[in-house]
Amino acid sequence: MTPDPNAIAETKPVAPEVRSVRPEGAMVDVMGGDLRREIKVLDHGLVALVDAMPRLVPEGQTADQAIVQAARVSYGAGTKRVNEDRGLIRYLLRHRHTTPFEMVEFKFHCAMPIFVARQWIRHRTANVNEYSGRYSIMPDRFYRPSAENVRQQSSSNRQGGEEQADQSTADRFLALLERTERMHAEYLELTEKGLARELARIPLPQSLYTEWYWKIDLHNLLHFLSLRLDPHAQMEIRVYAQAMLDLIEPIVPVTVEAFRDYRSGAVALTRLEVEAMRSGKAELDTENKREQAEWREKREKLGLA
Numbered sequence: 001m002t003p004d005p006n007a008i009a010e011t012k013p014v015a016p017e018v019r020s021v022r023p024e025g026a027m028v029d030v031m032g033g034d035l036r037r038e039i040k041v042l043d044h045g046l047v048a049l050v051d052a053m054p055r056l057v058p059e060g061q062t063a064d065q066a067i068v069q070a071a072r073v074s075y076g077a078g079t080k081r082v083n084e085d086r087g088l089i090r091y092l093l094r095h096r097h098t099t100p101f102e103m104v105e106f107k108f109h110c111a112m113p114i115f116v117a118r119q120w121i122r123h124r125t126a127n128v129n130e131y132s133g134r135y136s137i138m139p140d141r142f143y144r145p146s147a148e149n150v151r152q153q154s155s156s157n158r159q160g161g162e163e164q165a166d167q168s169t170a171d172r173f174l175a176l177l178e179r180t181e182r183m184h185a186e187y188l189e190l191t192e193k194g195l196a197r198e199l200a201r202i203p204l205p206q207s208l209y210t211e212w213y214w215k216i217d218l219h220n221l222l223h224f225l226s227l228r229l230d231p232h233a234q235m236e237i238r239v240y241a242q243a244m245l246d247l248i249e250p251i252v253p254v255t256v257e258a259f260r261d262y263r264s265g266a267v268a269l270t271r272l273e274v275e276a277m278r279s280g281k282a283e284l285d286t287e288n289k290r291e292q293a294e295w296r297e298k299r300e301k302l303g304l305a
């Protein structure tokens, strides 16, 4: 019989040759053997660090070494002689050479009020898996700000609150929150009567707590932190950002130090601000009141006001 010219010859699978490399010295867990490290936030919230990559590092090192290892691929092995690891990380952060920071990852378990989750979810570079009110009953945990955190609308910042609200306004607001919380009992009753959980949850207020697993690389986490630690971010999300920074600091201490030095503690100047500084003017050369206010804030930070 003539062989079919289109037939594909059968090949036997060949097992690939795998070369394993073992560490020369001992490896240590960057989380010190802990399953999770948790910080309580607000009245019922939490941020728990549940995993990190790299999880194991050579003894005496931190997860910062994964950043250095990646950076040396582009800068070459000779870099080690020129730069110490700390210097290299600080250089990378200052010059926004960001990809080496993506080699480190963190996985968090977080519980936060829904209005905080709405701000948080805007950070699209994380991987998220949230508690589902379609499958499960939403637990009756609600955020109620403490008296000093019932804030008056800020007069200078349209988005924010600042000083404490007066007593009667605060009392009315807290009473209103309490009334919305009472909806939970009716929500439970309706689900017990068979109403679909996906519908029954609709009236529940934004103060209700939700929770999620949130995984992100260090570069994008630093971006999140620089936006959400900023005093212009709402206090109720700032406290979560601070808890995350506290949790990662022992794991990537050199990066966190550089982040404080070059990002969160830095002041960026616009061209108009540089010109005002050069000419020693207190006012900016613009009619824009908002820009003038921002310049005043920066002058205070710089000790010029």
Ligand SMILES: Cc1cc2nc3c(=O)[nH]c(=O)nc-3n(C[C@H](O)[C@H](O)[C@H](O)COP(=O)(O)OP(=O)(O)OC[C@H]3O[C@@H](n4cnc5c(N)ncnc54)[C@H](O)[C@@H]3O)c2cc1C
Residues within 6 Å of the ligand: 122, 123, 124, 125, 126, 159, 220, 223, 227, 228, 232, 233, 234
């Ligand atoms: C103080 C404050 C006030 C805010 N007020 C408002 C508001 O009033 N209304 C409102 O809607 N939002 C508001 N936001 C949310 C804000 O606009 C951003 O959506 C949020 O901060 C996430 O930032 P990001 O997109 O840089 O982060 P990520 O989503 O984590 O993205 C990180 C970076 O990746 C890149 N990237 C990600 N996705 C894309 C994409 N699809 N296309 C192009 N580049 C991408 C961008 O460079 C981006 O900076 C506010 C945020 C803050 C901090």
